[in-house]
Amino acid sequence: MDLRSVLDTPSAHRPRFSAIPGLSRELIVEISRQKNEPAWMLERRLAGFEHFLHADLPTWGPGLEELRLEDITYFVRPDATEVKSWDEVPEDIRSTFEALGIPEAERAALGGVGAQYDADVVYHNLRESLAAQGVIFLNMDAAVREREDLVREHFMTSCVPVHDHVFAMLHAAVWSGGTFIYVPKGVTVEIPLQAYFRMNTERGGQFEHTLIIADEGSSVHYIEGCSAPKFSKSSLHAGCVEIFVRRGATVQYSSIENWSKNTYNLNTKRALVDENGTIEWLNGNMGSGTTMLYPMSVLRGRGARSHYRGVALAGPGQRQDTGAKAALVAPETSATVESKSIAVGGGISTYRGLVKVTPGAQDANVSVTCDALMLDGSSVSSTIPILEVDAAQATVSHEASVGRIGDEEMFYLASRGLDAPDARRLVVGGFLEPIVGRLPLEYAVELEKLIDLEMAGAIG
Amino acid sequence: MARSRRIFLPLSESPVLSSDLIGVLPGEERTITLAVDVAPDQEQRISLTAEVASGGRFVCVITGSCRGRLTIERQARLIGEGAAIVYSTALDVGGDARLSVSDDVVAFAAAAEMDIVARHVVRDVARAEVRSRLVLMPEAARSKAFARAEQLLLGEKPFAGAIPELDIRVDDVSCGHAASVSRPKSSDRFYLASRGLSDSEIDDMLAQAFLCPVSLV
Numbered sequence: 001m002d003l004r005s006v007l008d009t010p011s012a013h014r015p016r017f018s019a020i021p022g023l024s025r026e027l028i029v030e031i032s033r034q035k036n037e038p039a040w041m042l043e044r045r046l047a048g049f050e051h052f053l054h055a056d057l058p059t060w061g062p063g064l065e066e067l068r069l070e071d072i073t074y075f076v077r078p079d080a081t082e083v084k085s086w087d088e089v090p091e092d093i094r095s096t097f098e099a100l101g102i103p104e105a106e107r108a109a110l111g112g113v114g115a116q117y118d119a120d121v122v123y124h125n126l127r128e129s130l131a132a133q134g135v136i137f138l139n140m141d142a143a144v145r146e147r148e149d150l151v152r153e154h155f156m157t158s159c160v161p162v163h164d165h166v167f168a169m170l171h172a173a174v175w176s177g178g179t180f181i182y183v184p185k186g187v188t189v190e191i192p193l194q195a196y197f198r199m200n201t202e203r204g205g206q207f208e209h210t211l212i213i214a215d216e217g218s219s220v221h222y223i224e225g226c227s228a229p230k231f232s233k234s235s236l237h238a239g240c241v242e243i244f245v246r247r248g249a250t251v252q253y254s255s256i257e258n259w260s261k262n263t264y265n266l267n268t269k270r271a272l273v274d275e276n277g278t279i280e281w282l283n284g285n286m287g288s289g290t291t292m293l294y295p296m297s298v299l300r301g302r303g304a305r306s307h308y309r310g311v312a313l314a315g316p317g318q319r320q321d322t323g324a325k326a327a328l329v330a331p332e333t334s335a336t337v338e339s340k341s342i343a344v345g346g347g348i349s350t351y352r353g354l355v356k357v358t359p360g361a362q363d364a365n366v367s368v369t370c371d372a373l374m375l376d377g378s379s380v381s382s383t384i385p386i387l388e389v390d391a392a393q394a395t396v397s398h399e400a401s402v403g404r405i406g407d408e409e410m411f412y413l414a415s416r417g418l419d420a421p422d423a424r425r426l427v428v429g430g431f432l433e434p435i436v437g438r439l440p441l442e443y444a445v446e447l448e449k450l451i452d453l454e455m456a457g458a459i460g
Numbered sequence: 461m462a463r464s465r466r467i468f469l470p471l472s473e474s475p476v477l478s479s480d481l482i483g484v485l486p487g488e489e490r491t492i493t494l495a496v497d498v499a500p501d502q503e504q505r506i507s508l509t510a511e512v513a514s515g516g517r518f519v520c521v522i523t524g525s526c527r528g529r530l531t532i533e534r535q536a537r538l539i540g541e542g543a544a545i546v547y548s549t550a551l552d553v554g555g556d557a558r559l560s561v562s563d564d565v566v567a568f569a570a571a572a573e574m575d576i577v578a579r580h581v582v583r584d585v586a587r588a589e590v591r592s593r594l595v596l597m598p599e600a601a602r603s604k605a606f607a608r609a610e611q612l613l614l615g616e617k618p619f620a621g622a623i624p625e626l627d628i629r630v631d632d633v634s635c636g637h638a639a640s641v642s643r644p645k646s647s648d649r650f651y652l653a654s655r656g657l658s659d660s661e662i663d664d665m666l667a668q669a670f671l672c673p674v675s676l677v
Contacts, residue, residue: 059473060472060473357641359617372628374628374630374631375631376631377598377601377630377631377632379631380627380628380629381626381628382472382625382626382627382628383624383625383626383637384470384472384623384625385623385624385639386468386470386621386622386623387620387621387622387623387639387641388468388619388620388621389611389613389619389620389621389641390617390619391613391616391617391618391619393643394641394642394643395640395641395642395643396639396640396641396642397638397639397640397641397642398622398624398637398638398639398640399636399637399638399639400624400626400636400637400638401635401636402626402628402633402635402636403631403633403634403635404631404632404633
């Protein structure tokens, strides 16, 4: 089966529980009951729900008028429990992940893997060597019970508070599954950890929660992938990623999002970075019909650093509204943003970013670069960067360019024997290389394949 | 539906409506140069919309000083092939002044040229907000559009904000924008101090040097 078919074809798996569409207090209580959660987590869910009832959808960005929240099924549990061996995963679920290459990647290159199917994690495993070092890599539902102290302190409190915005509120109410990672002081996790999220239900929603705590001096690379089959009705993804980078720690967070074109991808990602800590974001947005995603770094410790690199491809029928935010609140902090986007076949690509430098960020340094490539005249590319510098002794710069592949480049490649589609693909590859080249090889290859799929579909 | 909670909004979310329509005829070149000096308790508003026909060129340069409240709202519609617009500002903003510059330009025809330049010195506790939006409609093939917002901070608590937007709906174009907010290098200040200049004289000299690429052209 080719990659496109694997991604677009739903499994015949029948869930063991599927809530009725729509959101209610009763559903939230039932989710918490089924997960056997402590009382404080239910309180947090209900607080999110209360905020959500009084919140409005944003008026800015791509239109959300066609998003029918009342038609979404918020909790679908597969007929499977979490296991540590792929052999124990039900065949109709396992075959999907095998076709996506997850077990193979785990054997070849990963220190740990979590695989989530609709609302539940069905596979989770961590190499013994990492567990021996004290690294904790759990599914989020289990972490609520087994690491209650850590989770209670960090889950939607200071990083992405429950009341932060309407989709954070919704997420707080109905979150399920996800990943919890804790890396002890001074520990370096040499091999990446990965989670893969697969949504299989028509008009379903996935609301996984990722919580990463890298203690002082530690280092970890975490990779997320996701996909969903192509249905005729819309699905919703409103996940949340919270990352705490303690003093001197380094977290690299890589994500390749390839939801189906009928998915609304309204994700929230944020990192709090302490003194001399570093967060590196690497984002590939290839899928979903409508994406609103703006990973944010809050640099609250002296010398904290943030590096964001993102690629977005908006093909036919897609609206990629992505970007990065950085808030610099401590001295000697620095942030870089490199964003590359491609619009083709009528796609709409928007870079939306924010750089906020507060009075405390003396000697701060920020550089933002966003480049957009338009492959035809029917597409749209926009950039909306916001820069705010309040009093600080800081240097902030931003530059952006929008254009198409030049006739000279195409002529040169044609003179070397390449036909137009191959020449175009080569130029696009070169355009994206500064970002794609930073991914682990296996993921760079996958991203290249996804780009090939999207461009072939758009250009023909 | 909820508006953004932010105060400083992009033009796409908070557009301006300018008055004072200025028509530029085919092939005509028209330049407006305004020197402003807004005193501390004064409020001044400059608002205009230019409609530029084929081959026409409209230039609007605003320079000077603001110590009060100054609002500049300029729109432009480039409706003929080869129409061009240059909007520039070079302002020294100080005290507790409030400066708001909004430049909104749309090209409806081919081979348009747009050049937006904002170069400001922001001192003391002044606040300067610079917004621009360049829109190239599908008919605006072979167009060029560039927006630049450069702000130099002096003194203790100035605020500088910039939102340069691009909205590009045609591929055969060349567009870009750039924005920077910075302070003078300490080595520059040291050099001038070593020549006997006081802090205020240094600030004034650096401000003049920063603004002259726009104010003296």
